[in-house]
Amino acid sequence: MVKLWWVGFLSLLMTLLLSGQGLTIPWAVIENRGRLLVGITEYDHRPLSFRDNEDNLQGLEIDIIHRLAQELLGNESAVEFIPLANNDRLRAVIDGKVDLAIASITVTRSRLRVVDFSHSYYLSGTALVSLQDSSISNNDTIAVLEGSSAIVLLKQNLPSVQLQGVTSYQEGLSLVAEGKVTAFAGDITLLTGWTQENPQYSLLPQVYGAYPLAIALPKGLQHQELRDKINQIMANLARQGWLQERIEYWGLR
Known part of the structure; x- marks a missing residue:
């Protein structure tokens, strides 16, 4: 009897995981919040992410996030940037303190064990x-x-x-x-x-x-919709030439 109950429980759990029911769906949370929480480097890393003379955030990574916000939420300013130390970049994604992180993060095998990555935006x-x-x-x-x-x-x-x-x-x-x-x-x-x-x-x-640089994204089935949306946008930006245009604009090869 106990065994049958346990099998039934596991079956229900798998159904919930696959359907997304009973779980907090991060994309729905982001939509309701109306803005992206984005981890960026706390250091000036020109030309990827830095503050100009008027203290405005600039750079290739900043441009990418504004474009993602426009495509995802219809407003390029729907972003809250959260500065992170290098050692905190992945941990903030894992712990859900940010929705994603774009902070000169290189894709490596060890990092792929703990987070997912978008399509690369720069080699x-x-x-x-x-x-x-x-x-x-x-x-x-x-x-x-x-x-x-x-x-x-x-x-x-x-x-x-x-x-x-x-x-x-x-x-x-x-x-x-x-x-x-x-x-x-x-x-x-x-x-x-x-x-x-x-x-x-x-x-x-x-x-x-x-070394491919990419956006760090959370693992898990509940995050699949967010990952799919971001990867689709990144693929479109690359195909349309927008990404290469911004790379060249910022003086990168």
Whole structure:
């Protein structure tokens, strides 16, 4: 008797999960609320997300969210941006503190275990910034963050160069400014922003590796409608050329 009751309970539970009944449906909650709760980086990350001189949020990721709000809710301003530290980006999605997060988040296997991702909106990679607009020669010295994945890429693609470890972007860029190294290797989005603010530096044409950036979304059947809507919009924006136009507008490759 107990066994039959347990089987019946499991059957009912699966029916509810698959139908969405008896659960809080996040998309319905968002519609009733009338705005998206969006996690963004708390740091200036030009040209993805930063505040301009008038303290307005700008950047590729901000443009994407405003467009999503327009498509989903009919109002591009129907957004509440919630700044997050890097370590809190995924946790905020998992805990439901935000509906989604767009904060220079790279899609990785380990992250896919705890959150879902939208279609990628940009392929990032490792690039080089230098005071000279020329290619890297044998025996040049390149500064790179200690322990970063860029080290392997540089050794594979530029086996003759010397690598000098640094502990921060600022340290690496300072070594370039002082002429102690030829270039600094780092994330292309961060280095693009650096060269936009410091035009005396050049972003060299080579890009190593490819890291898809995407919107972090919550897992679970109850979130399927939200994920489907966002992925459909992102696919349309890519197909229509809007996404590439915004990438180029913000000076990204």
